[in-house]
Amino acid sequence: MTTQSFYPVGTPGVAWGDAERADWLSRLSVQRSYADDVLSAIDSLRARFDVIQYGELVYPGENYPLFAIKSRDWNDALPTVLVTGGVHGYETSGVHGALQFVERHATDYAGKVNLVVAPCVSPWGYERIHRWNRDAVDPNRSFKANSPAQESAALIKLVEPIRDIALMHIDLHETTDTDESEFQPALAARDGQTHEPGEIPDGFYLVDDSDSPQPEFQQAIIAAVEKVTHIAPTDAKGEIIGSTVVSPGVIRYPFKPLGLCAGVTNARFTSTTEVYPDSPRATPEQCNAAQAAAVCAAIDFALANRS
Template sequence: MTQVSTIGTSGVKWGDSEKQQWLALQAVKRSYFADVVSQIDALGSEFSVEQYGQLCYPELAPATTEYPLFVLKPKSWQTDKPTVLVTGGVHGYETSGVHGALAFAKTAAAQYSQAFNLVIAPCVSPWGYETINRWNPTATDPNRSFYANSPAQESAALMKMVNELGVELLAHFDLHETTDSDNTEFRPALAARDAQTHDNWNIPDGFYLVGDSENPQAEFQAAIINAVATVTHIAPADENGEIIGAPLEQLGVINYAKTKLGLCGGLSNAMYKTTTEVYPDSATATPQECIAAQVMVITSGLDFILAQHNA
C-alpha cells in the first residue's frame, strides 16, 4: 500500500477511481501457486484436499485474475468427533499464518486426528499473499468482512465452506501477525481510503493473542500463552496497559468483539476461539520461530481442550 498520499483528495473517501489507482500501485512479489498450492497438493496423502471457492478479479488482467481456494479435511469424516477450524492468510501479507497452518498440517495434525475433525484453510487471501497486502484487489479488508452479504469474496467463500460443514465448531484458531508495516503502510492507507483519522499505535514487540470479548475463555488463552513463551517472547503492554489500543486482559491477551467487527475469528459460535498475533519484525525472531509459534498455538490449544473434556 505504498504512495497512498498521491491518491485522491484529503478528507474525501475513495471512490472507484481512487481504488483503481491504488490497485495499479500493487505488484506481485511471490507466488501463491508455487509457495502454497504446491504444499497443499503434497498433503493429499494425509488429507482430503478440496477446492471450496474460486476468486475472480477481472480487474487484475492481464495478470492472474483467478485464484482457487483450498481446504484440507479428514479423509474420513466422523460425526462423533468435534470439529476444529484452522485458518491462515486471511490477511495475505501475514506470512507465518499461512505457513504455520501448513506446518501444523504437515508435522502435528496426525497426532490430533483421532480426537478431532481438523479443517485447515491455509491461505484465505491468495492475492494478498502474492502482493504482501492486507486488502484484496477492491481495497477491501477481508478480516473486517465476515458478515452476511460480505463485500469480500475471500470472506464469503470461507463462511460458505464452514456453513456447509453442517456442524458446530468446537474451536477456531485464526493465525495472524502484527507487523511494522501496519503503521507505515496499512493504517495510513485505511485513513486515506475512509477519509478518517487513524492514529498509529505502538507495535508490540512480541507475541500476543486476541480472544473474543463475548466468550473470552481466559484459561484457554493462558495455556496457549504459557506454551508459546517457550518458543518466542510474549509482548508486554504499553505505558497505558494496552496492546494496539486494547486493554490487556492478562499476560499477552487482549479481547475484541469479533463478530461485531466482522473478524474471521467471529464467523462461528465455537466454544474456543483465538486469534494469534506473531511479531515477525522483532530483532530476535526468525521466520522459522514465527511459524513454530503458530504451530505451538494450535497444539497447546488442542491439548488444553483434550484435558478439559477428558477430565
C-alpha cells in the same frame, strides 16, 4: 499527524471513490507466488489428508482456487476444529504456520478430532503482500451476511456445515511494522479519516472474544508459545495496539460485531493469534513454529475441557 500528509492516494479528508481505488491498485504488483509457495505445499499433503477446493476468487484476468485440508477419516462422533490462516494475505506466518501444523502435527490428532484447515484465505493479498483484497476491502472485517469480500464469503460457505458444531477455531495472524507504516495510514486515507500513529508491540499476543471470553484457553496458548518465542509486553498505558491487556499477552475484541474471521463459527473456544515477524528476537522459522504451537495448544486445551 494525519495520514493525508504522506499517504500517496486520495484527497485529505475525502473517502476514496473508484478513481482512488484504481490509483491504489495500479501501485501494487505481484511479489511472490501463491502457486509456488502455497499450492505446492498443499499438494504435498494429499497423500495423508483430504484436500478440497471450496471456492475460487475471480478477479479481472486472475483466478485463484481456494483449498482446505481436512482429516481423511472424518468421524461425526469426534469434535471438529477449524484453523484459518492468511485472511490477511501479507501475514506470512499465518499461512505457513498453518501448513507447518498440518505437515508436522496434524496426524497426532487422528482419531481425536476432525480437522478443517484453510491455510490461505486471501491468495490475491498473499501474492501482493497486502492486507486488503483487490477491491480495497479488508477480508477480516467482512465475515458477515452479504459479505463484500469474496474471500470471506467463500470461507463462510465452507464452514457453514460446521458453524454450530465446531469446538474450536483459531485464526492465525501477524502484527507487522507495515501495519503502522502502510496499512493503517491507507485505511484512514481510504475512509477519509485522520491517522493517529500507534505503537507496534514486540512479540506474540492473542485476541480473545470480548463477547464470549475464554481466559484459561488463551493462557494455555500463551504458555505454549512462550516456549518458542517471546510474548508482547504492554505499553506505557498497559495496552497492546490500543486495547487493555486482560492477562499476559491477551487483549479482547468483539469478534462477530467486527466481522472478524475468528467469529465465523459458534465455537466455544476461539482465538486470533498475532505474531510479530519484524522483531530482531524472532526468525521466520520461529514465527511459523509459534503459530503451529498455538494451534496444538488450542486443540489440546479444547479437547481437555470440552465437557
